[in-house]
Structures are given as structure tokens and as C-alpha cells.
Amino acid sequence: VPWRWGFSDPTVSVGPKTEACYEILYKPTFIGKTAGKVVFVSEGLGEFWYELKLNAEKPRPVSLPQMSAELGKSETTLIPVRNDLTESCLVHITLSNTSHFVLHSQRKVSVPGNGKIDLEVTFLPSSLGTSDKHTCHIEFSSPQLGEWSYTLKGRVSDQQLWIRSTSPAH
Numbered sequence: 001v002p003w004r005w006g007f008s009d010p011t012v013s014v015g016p017k018t019e020a021c022y023e024i025l026y027k028p029t030f031i032g033k034t035a036g037k038v039v040f041v042s043e044g045l046g047e048f049w050y051e052l053k054l055n056a057e058k059p060r061p062v063s064l065p066q067m068s069a070e071l072g073k074s075e076t077t078l079i080p081v082r083n084d085l086t087e088s089c090l091v092h093i094t095l096s097n098t099s100h101f102v103l104h105s106q107r108k109v110s111v112p113g114n115g116k117i118d119l120e121v122t123f124l125p126s127s128l129g130t131s132d133k134h135t136c137h138i139e140f141s142s143p144q145l146g147e148w149s150y151t152l153k154g155r156v157s158d159q160q161l162w163i164r165s166t167s168p169a170h
Contacts, residue, residue: 012040028056029146059148061137067123067154074125076104078118079150081140083111089144093119097136100124101152111145123154 014020024038036052069075083089093107104120111117125134134154141147 026054028054029144031056031058031147061149061151063151063153067152068157069123069125069154070157071125071128074122075154076120076122077152078120079138080116080118081109081111082116083113083145085144086113087144088112089142091140091142091145094139094141095136096138097133100126100134100154101136101138103138111142121152123152125154125156128156 012020012022022038022040026036028034033053033055036054038050038052040048040050042048064077064079067075067077081091089111091109091111093103093105093109095101095103100123102122102124104122109117109119121136121138123134127133134156136152136154137149138152139147139149
């Protein structure tokens, strides 16, 4: 099934000459268009079918807090990868910038059913300031869980610069 549903309650009661709202949460696991349906059954009134046209777009990357490290040093962060399904899922990981960001795991990881793993990523700056070369897009894909991504940005932390000044004697 390329989606999961969330229902607030499996039943709804509607009084005579009234109306009610019924909320359905659509959680797509794949990008693209698909169809679905909702069926309401009443002993007195019969069945009411609603056809749903569903469109799942690729999610925007989630920006993680900026990382900061002095030149020659590093900073590490953890990125959680969750699996709400009951079975284990294989997740493929791609980093856009392996010169300044290091993933401390394999590029394919298994996430247990109803569980999560924390992936360790380290930022290694190479020049002062913030620049595009200190940006990394981390993409995750899984046949069961779909696709999602994060953006990490790093900057060189402010370093104290000591300048020794000498003045000529008078």
C-alpha cells in the first residue's frame, strides 16, 4: 500500500438534518498520484462512497541546526531515522558533500520495525566563514518508507586571533 491512513475514530454519528466533519490523515510513502476511497455505511441509509484523488509531492528538505567548528577541528550531530512500519526497512543514504561532511555508517542501513536509529554526521570545515562548500544535502530513500532529505550547513566558528604588536622605542 503506497500510503497509510490515520482516523480519529472509526465511526461517526450524524443526527437528523445535521452534518458532521470526518478527518482523515493521508500519510503517503511514495511520490506521485494515486486513488483512494472512503466508505461510510449506515444500516438505515446504505453506503456512501467517496473517491479520493491523492497527490504526494516530494517533501522539502528539512534544515537542521547549523554546525560550527574551528578550522582543524570538527563537530558531530545525530540525525534520527524513524520507521513506523512493523517490519524492518532498508534505507539508502546519499550525501552531496563528502569533502566536508562524513557519515559514520554504511550507505545502506536497516531500521527496525517501530523503531529508529541515530546516524552520526561530522562536519569538517576547510575555510573561514559560511559558504556553499559547507552545505550538505543528505537524502534518504526506502522502497517501504519513501524519500526524504535534510540540509546541513556548517561554518567555521569564531576564533580568537592574537596579533602581537611591537612599537619602536622612542
